[in-house]
Structure formats: structure tokens, C-alpha cells
Amino acid sequence: MEDSCAVSEAVRSGSVPRSELDVCLRPIGSPLPSLAIVSGWTDAYEKMLSDTRLWIRAGNGSIRKVFLLKWSKTPLHEVGCDLEVYEWDKSTKRERFSQHEVGSVF
Numbered sequence: 001m002e003d004s005c006a007v008s009e010a011v012r013s014g015s016v017p018r019s020e021l022d023v024c025l026r027p028i029g030s031p032l033p034s035l036a037i038v039s040g041w042t043d044a045y046e047k048m049l050s051d052t053r054l055w056i057r058a059g060n061g062s063i064r065k066v067f068l069l070k071w072s073k074t075p076l077h078e079v080g081c082d083l084e085v086y087e088w089d090k091s092t093k094r095e096r097f098s099q100h101e102v103g104s105v106f
């Protein structure tokens with residue numbers, strides 16, 4: 001069976017922002033992913049949101065969805081995660097916020 005999708009992963013060292021995705025699913029032969037995942041702690045939310053919008057707009061429809069995972073830590077050192085889903089809106093040719101899920105504390 002032939003692979004139809006490549007998985008790419010980028011690991012951040014420290015808090016240095018960069019314009020690479022944390023994880024993405026890219027169809028073989030396509031220069032852009034169809035699904036991207038941007039992930040980070042709550043204090044980096046504005047940068048992650050900016051990166052999410054940049055990827056959606058730069059994809060011009062090729063990047064269908066971006067999952068933004070926002071991690072937080074409670075005073076009891078438990079970890080929670082919020083998921084925001086953004087997608088390309090063909091009619092407006094802009095990114096569109098489509099879903100928000102509040103995650104459990106781990």
C-alpha cells in the first residue's frame with residue numbers, strides 16, 4: 001500500500017518562536033500541509049494565533065484546517081488544554097474560527 005500523507009514534526013527548543021509548524025499532515029507531492037497543529041503554553045497564545053492565521057492565509061485553501069492547542073498549568077500543577085479549530089473560508093478567502101473545545105485537566 002502506497003503512503004498518501006507525510007507527517008512532519010518540529011520540536012521547539014526554549015521559547016524562541018519560529019514560523020515552522022509543530023506538527024502537520026502533508027499529502028505526498030504537495031508543498032503545503034492540509035492539516036496543521038500549532039501548540040504552546042497560554043503565555044504564547046497571541047504568537048500562536050498569529051502563526052495560525054499566517055499559515056491559513058498563506059495556504060490560500062491548501063491548508064484546510066489548523067488546530068491550535070493552548071496548554072495551561074493550574075496552581076496544583078495539573079495541565080489543561082483548550083483546542084481552537086480554524087479553517088479556510090472559500091467564500092471570504094479568509095480564515096474562519098470554527099470550533100472551541102475546553103480540555104480536561106491531566
